[in-house]
Each structure stands twice: as C-alpha cells, then as structure tokens.
Amino acid sequence: MSLTHYLKIWLASVRYSVVRTMMFRMDFLMWALVELFWMGVNILLINVIYAHTDSIAGWSKYEMLLLVGTAMILQRLMMGFFWSNLFEMGRNIRTGQFDFFLAQPGNPLFMLSTRKIDLDSILNCFVAISVVIFSVVKLGLHPSWLDLAFYVLLLGCALLIHYAAVLVIVSTTFWLIGSQGIEGSYFTLFEFSRLPRQAFVGAREVIFVWMLPAVISSNVPASVLIHGFQLSYVLWLVAAAVFWLTIGVLVFRAGLRRYASASS
Amino acid sequence: MFASFQKYRAAFTVGLQSNLVYRWNFAVRGLFSLFHLVVVFTLWGAAFSGQSEIGGFDLRQTLTYFVIILPLTFMIGAFNEDYQISEEIRNGMINQFLLKPVNYYAYRFSVFVSARLVSGLLVLLPLAIAFPILKDTLVIPVDWPARLALGLPAMFLSALVQFTIAYCFGLLTFWFLEIQSFVILSMAVEVLLGGQMFPLDLLPAWLFQLSSYLPYYYMMYFPAAIFTGRLPLGEIASGLAIQAAWVVILLVIAQFLWMRGLRKHTAVGG
Numbered sequence: 122m123s124l125t126h127y128l129k130i131w132l133a134s135v136r137y138s139v140v141r142t143m144m145f146r147m148d149f150l151m152w153a154l155v156e157l158f159w160m161g162v163n164i165l166l167i168n169v170i171y172a173h174t175d176s177i178a179g180w181s182k183y184e185m186l187l188l189v190g191t192a193m194i195l196q197r198l199m200m201g202f203f204w205s206n207l208f209e210m211g212r213n214i215r216t217g218q219f220d221f222f223l224a225q226p227g228n229p230l231f232m233l234s235t236r237k238i239d240l241d242s243i244l245n246c247f248v249a250i251s252v253v254i255f256s257v258v259k260l261g262l263h264p265s266w267l268d269l270a271f272y273v274l275l276l277g278c279a280l281l282i283h284y285a286a287v288l289v290i291v292s293t294t295f296w297l298i299g300s301q302g303i304e305g306s307y308f309t310l311f312e313f314s315r316l317p318r319q320a321f322v323g324a325r326e327v328i329f330v331w332m333l334p335a336v337i338s339s340n341v342p343a344s345v346l347i348h349g350f351q352l353s354y355v356l357w358l359v360a361a362a363v364f365w366l367t368i369g370v371l372v373f374r375a376g377l378r379r380y381a382s383a384s385s
Numbered sequence: 386m387f388a389s390f391q392k393y394r395a396a397f398t399v400g401l402q403s404n405l406v407y408r409w410n411f412a413v414r415g416l417f418s419l420f421h422l423v424v425v426f427t428l429w430g431a432a433f434s435g436q437s438e439i440g441g442f443d444l445r446q447t448l449t450y451f452v453i454i455l456p457l458t459f460m461i462g463a464f465n466e467d468y469q470i471s472e473e474i475r476n477g478m479i480n481q482f483l484l485k486p487v488n489y490y491a492y493r494f495s496v497f498v499s500a501r502l503v504s505g506l507l508v509l510l511p512l513a514i515a516f517p518i519l520k521d522t523l524v525i526p527v528d529w530p531a532r533l534a535l536g537l538p539a540m541f542l543s544a545l546v547q548f549t550i551a552y553c554f555g556l557l558t559f560w561f562l563e564i565q566s567f568v569i570l571s572m573a574v575e576v577l578l579g580g581q582m583f584p585l586d587l588l589p590a591w592l593f594q595l596s597s598y599l600p601y602y603y604m605m606y607f608p609a610a611i612f613t614g615r616l617p618l619g620e621i622a623s624g625l626a627i628q629a630a631w632v633v634i635l636l637v638i639a640q641f642l643w644m645r646g647l648r649k650h651t652a653v654g655g
Contacts, residue, residue, distance in 0.1 A: 151566035158573045166582050170432050173439040173587060178431040302410055309417045312424045320431035325423065 130227060131235050138237045153241040156200075157248060160193055163315065164252065178320035183259040184347055185317065190252035191346075192314040192339040194276060197249050199283045201242035206234050207287045208304055211294045217382050230373060234284075257346065264346055272346050275355065278362035279338035285362075285369030286310065286334070292369075295376030314339040334361045392487060393495040400499030411459070411504045415511040418455050422515070425451045426522075440587045442615065445524045450584050450613045452519060457609055458581075459501070459508035461544035463551035466497055470555025471564050474650070483647070490552065490639060497548050526614030535621045536611040539603075542628045546603050549635040550575075556639070559646030580606030586615055600635065603628040 142149045167189060171182040180188065210233050213219040222233045257264065264272070287307050294303075313335040321330050330336045341358040344351065404411075426448060433444040442450075470493060473479045482489045512519075526532055554571060557564050576582055578601035585596050585606045596602050607624055610616040616624070 148563065148566070151570070155566050155570045155573070158570060162573050162577045162582060165577065169583050169587050170428075170439075172589070174432050174436060176435070177428070178434070302413065305414075306417060309420045312421065313427075316424065316427055317431070320427050325427060329423075 127227070127231060130232075134235050134237055138240060141237070142240045149241050152239075153244050156197070156241060156245045160245065160248060160252075163189055163193070178317045180317045180319070181260075183256045184343075187253055187256035187260070187347060188317060188339060188343040189315050190249055190256055191276070191343045192311070193249035193252065194246055195279050195283060195314065195339060196311065197242045197246040198276075198280050199287070201239050201246060202280075203234055203284050203287065204242075205239055206236050207284075207291045209233075209236075211291045211304060214294045214380065215298055219380065220382050229377070230370070253346075260347070262347065264349075268345060268349060271350055271355065272342050275342040275345060275358055278358050279342060281362045282334045282338045282358075282365050283307075283311065285365040288369040289365075289372050292372045292376040295379050310335050311338075334365055337361060393491050396487075396492050396495040397499045400496035401503065404500045404503040408503065408507060411507045412510060414504075415459065415508045418458070418508075419511050419515055422451065422455065440584070442584075445522050446613065446615075447584065448522045449524050450609060450615060452523060453609050453612055454581055454605060456505070456508050456512060457540070457543075457605060460505035461501060461540055461547055461608070462605075463497070463547040464500070464504070466493065466500075466548060466551040467554040467564065467568050469493075469496075470552060471558040474555070474558040474646075475562070479650075489643070493552060494548060497544075501544065524613075528614070528618060531618060532611055532614065535618075535625070536608050539608040539611055539621070539625060539628065542625070542632055543604055543608050545632045546600055546628070546635060549632070549639050550600065550604075553635065553639050553642055556642040556646050559642075559649050575601055575604055578602065579604040580609065584610070584615055586610070597624070598627065600631045603631055 164186070167182065167185055170177065171185070175181070177185055210219065210222075213222070213233075219233075222229050225232045287304070290303060290306055297303075310333065313329050313333075316336065318330055318336050318340040321336065337358055338361075341354050344354060429444065429447055429451070433439060433447070437443055439447065479489070482492065550571070554564060554568055557567060561567070578585070578596055578599055580602070585593055585602065588596065603624075607616075607628060611621055611624075
C-alpha cells in the first residue's frame with residue numbers, strides 16, 4: 122500500500138477522533154483539566170525546591186523548567202497520538218478483539234497505533250510548549266532556526282523512543298495474558314525523564330542514562346536548546362531511537378507470531 | 386451489637402481472600418514504588434549538593450520522610466475503592482445492600498481494612514529487599530517513643546480520611562456515569578497537598594499554615610511528619626483535633642451523598 126493511502130487512513134482516524142471529542146465535550150474539558158493540573162504539580166515541585174536551593178546538578182531553575190517542559194511535550198505527544206491505542210492493544214489481546222486489527226487491509230502495527238488521537242493531550246501539548254518558551258525567554262536564550270529545527274527533530278526521535286518503550290511493554294501481553302496494569306511501568310520509567318542527566322551517578326548512571334533511554338530522551342533535546350548543537354549528543358539520541366524502535370518492532374512481531382486469538 | 390460485628394467480620398474475611406488474589410498486582414506496584422524512590426533520591430540528592438540542609442532538615446532526614454511515605458501508602462492509602470464503589474452502583478450490585486440490614490459504609494470499610502492488611506504486608510517485601518541500601522539513609526528521631534504513640538492514632542484517622550474521601554468520590558456515580566476524571570484530578574490534589582510530592586513544610590509559611598486546615602494534609606503528611614520528626618511534638622495534639630474534626634465532617638458528607646444519591650438511584654440491573 123502506498124504512503125498516501127496510509128495518510129488517508131490516518132486522516133480518517135483524526136476526523137473520527139475530532140467528531141468523537143465533540144460528542145463528549147464535557148469529558149474532553151475534564152481530561153484537559155486533569156492533565157493541566159498534573160503539569161502544574163510538577164512545575165510547583167520545581168518552584169518549591171528552587172526556593173531552597175540555586176542549582177540541581179548544575180541546572181538553574183529555568184534550565185530545569187525547560188527540561189521538565191520538554192519532558193511534558195514528549196509525554197503529551199505520546200498520550201495524544203499513541204497511548205490509548207497501545208493501551209487498548211493490551212486489552213484487545215486479552216479479549217481476542219485483536220483479531221479485528223489483523224483483518225484490516227494494512228500493516229497491523231500502523232492500524233493499531235493510529236486508530237485514534239486524544240485531543241485533550243494535543244491541546245495540553247501547547248501548554249507544555251509555552252512552558253519551554255517561557256523558560257527560553259527567562260534564560261535569555263536566542264536559539265537559531267537551525268537549533269530549533271534540531272530541537273524538533275530530536276523531540277521526534279525521543280517520541281519514537283517513548284513509543285517503542287510502550288510497544289515493548291504492551292507486547293509482553295502476548296506472552297503474559299494476565300499482565301494487566303503493566304502499562305503503568307511506562308509512567309514509572311519516564312518519571313526519570315524529568316531529571317537532569319548530571320544528577321545520576323554510579324550504578325544509577327549506568328542503568329538510567331546508558332541502558333534505559335528515559336533520561337536522554339528529554340535531556341538531549343533540552344541541552345541542544347540551552348547549549349546549542351552537540352554532535353555526540355545528537356548522534357546518541359538518533360542511534361537510541363533506531364535501536365529501540367527496532368527492538369520494539371521485533372518484540373511486537375515475535376508476539377504476533379504467538380498470538381492465537383482468545384478462546385472466549 | 387456482637388451480631389452486627391460478626392457481619393462485618395465476614396465482609397473482612399471475604400475481602401481478605403479476594404485481595405490475596407491480587408497479591409502480584411500489589412507486589413508489582415510495590416516494586417514500581419521503589420523506582421519512584423530512586424527518582425526521589427536522585428532529585429533530592431542533587432538538590433542537597435552544596436548545602437547541608439533544606440527547610441531545617443538534612444538530606445537523610447528528608448529522604449527518610451519519602452521512605453516512610455511508601456509503606457504508609459500501602460497501609461492506609463485508598464487505592465481503587467472509589468472505582469469499586471462506582472462499579473457496584475453502576476451494575477446494580479448495590480441493590481442487595483438496600484434490602485439487607487448491612488450498612489454500606491461499614492461493609493466497604495471492612496473490605497478496605499482487609500485490602501490494606503494484604504497490601505501493607507506485601508509492601509514489606511520490596512522494602513526488605515531495598516533495606517540494605519536504605520539503612521544508612523534512615524534517621525530515627527530521638528523522641529521516637531512519643532512520636533510512635535501519637536503517630537499510630539494519626540495513622541488510623543488518616544486511613545479514615547483517605548477511605549471516606551474515596552467513598553464520597555465513588556458515590557458521585559449516582560450523578561455522573563464516569564468518575565475517572567474526577568478521581569484522577571483529586572489524586573493530583575492529594576499528591577500535592579497530601580505531601581507526597583514534597584514535605585509540605587517546604588512551602589512558604591502562609592501556604593503551609595493554610596494547607597494544615599485542609600483534609601489533604603491529614604491523608605499522608607500528618608502521620609509521616611509525626612513519625613519522621615518534621616512536626617514539633619507540641620503541635621501534634623491540635624493537629625489530631627483538626628484531623629478528628631475532618632473525619633466527622635467527611636462522614637457527614639458521605640452520609641448526605643448516600644441519602645441524596647439513593648433518591649436518584651433507579652436500581653438498574655441487579
């Protein structure tokens with residue numbers, strides 16, 4: 122199938138999501154508020170800590186805010202475009218409804234990942250972007266167009282990493298049908314993305330900076346915005362994105378081969 | 386009197402059994418909490434570098450506060466009681482309680498106590514695993530016997546505050562079909578004003594004062610601050626009084642919602 126065909130399918134999903142959201146306006150507002158509040162909680166934590174100290178691992182208050190804002194953009198994009206879809210994949214595998222996706226004329230991974238988007242998260246993504254812009258202004262940064270382009274590109278790579286991580290986590294359902302609630306480990310893992318890389322020392326650095334991609338997914342884009350382009354950093358994130366996406370797809374495919382539909 | 390106690394003991398036993406089924410869920414959740422502790426240790430460890438104290442407490446005292454929060458959550462926290470109640474209202478399971486001489490609040494509370502007994506014991510497992518790493522961090526206040534004596538009743542009242550708030554949210558199902566967004570919104574408030582995000586005493590003085598009049602303060606921060614020495618001994622008695630007042634207020638609200646809700650209830654299914 123051609124690329125334009127997939128684009129058409131995606132646009133149909135978007136249209137469906139918009140119509141759905143307009144049907145449940147109250148729900149949309151409530152969830153937008155929920156996310157907004159959670160972001161507020163995280164920003165408040167930074168304000169409270171910096172009321173008592175000037176630096177966390179060498180990061181000033183607004184540098185830290187920029188980092189947290191970047192982590193928020195990522196998580197909002199993840200929630201907006203992929204979270205519900207992947208979360209439902211786990212549920213569908215358990216119930217056998219997953220058959221429905223295999224029967225569709227298209228790549229199953231594409232079909233299941235793009236079924237719907239959550240507009241409340243997309244809306245809050247703009248709030249997170251404002252947090253980053255606010256921090257950039259407060260820090261007196263003047264990023265060039267090229268820096269901004271790299272920031273967006275790196276956010277894309279980081280989003281792929283988040284997507285791959287959830288795909289791996291949810292794909293375990295193919296083997297462990299009773300693994301309900303395992304999706305929550307995504308939030309536990311990416312709590313680390315709100316911390317500066319320099320705060321990790323010793324064994325923690327090896328595990329959370331080098332082995333798991335949580336910390337670099339937010340730190341690399343944020344650093345590019347604060348300190349400008351650094352080749353080694355950028356290459357690191359791009360390589361991590363390729364690596365984790367490959368792992369994600371491989372695990373998903375292996376799981377798919379095991380899938381035998383539910384007995385009920 | 387004894388007969389009515391027997392009823393709820395039966396509810397407790399059934400609750401114990403059904404919660405043992407979810408032992409792995411609790412264990413996994415406990416394990417996730419350890420990862421959360423790593424985040425907390427990393428963040429606050431970095432914040433303390435270059436200074437010996439924040440808000441009058443050193444790094445070890447601050448980390449002890451966060452460590453204590455972990456078992457407290459599993460021993461007194463409301464987990465999914467609101468959803469369970471919501472489910473029972475929605476699918477009509479609640480109708481049976483309207484026909485029997487069983488108080489729904491007392492029944493639910495018995496199940497809650499059994500659930501916390503299971504999760505409270507299970508959380509000791511990940512804590513025991515982490516203990517060799519944690520033991521150099523933990524600081525026990527010198528006046529610990531007094532703090533333990535005052536902290537245990539505070540803990541019990543906290544459990545009542547936690548449960549009753551969850552119960553009220555569950556009862557909202559009488560008016561709204563979907564309570565999930567309410568619950569998650571209130572969870573954010575609880576995490577913040579309950580002191581799970583940071584010890585509340587780090588807030589500006591006036592905000593801290595204000596928070597001590599809200600029920601959230603008594604969900605987690607109050608017992609944790611008593612146990613870890615963040616609250617002066619002299620201020621605990623007045624805190625217990627406010628906490629007890631909140632328990633009464635919340636119980637009145639719960640009863641009001643229950644009576645009003647039943648009037649709206651149309652007993653679908655069952």
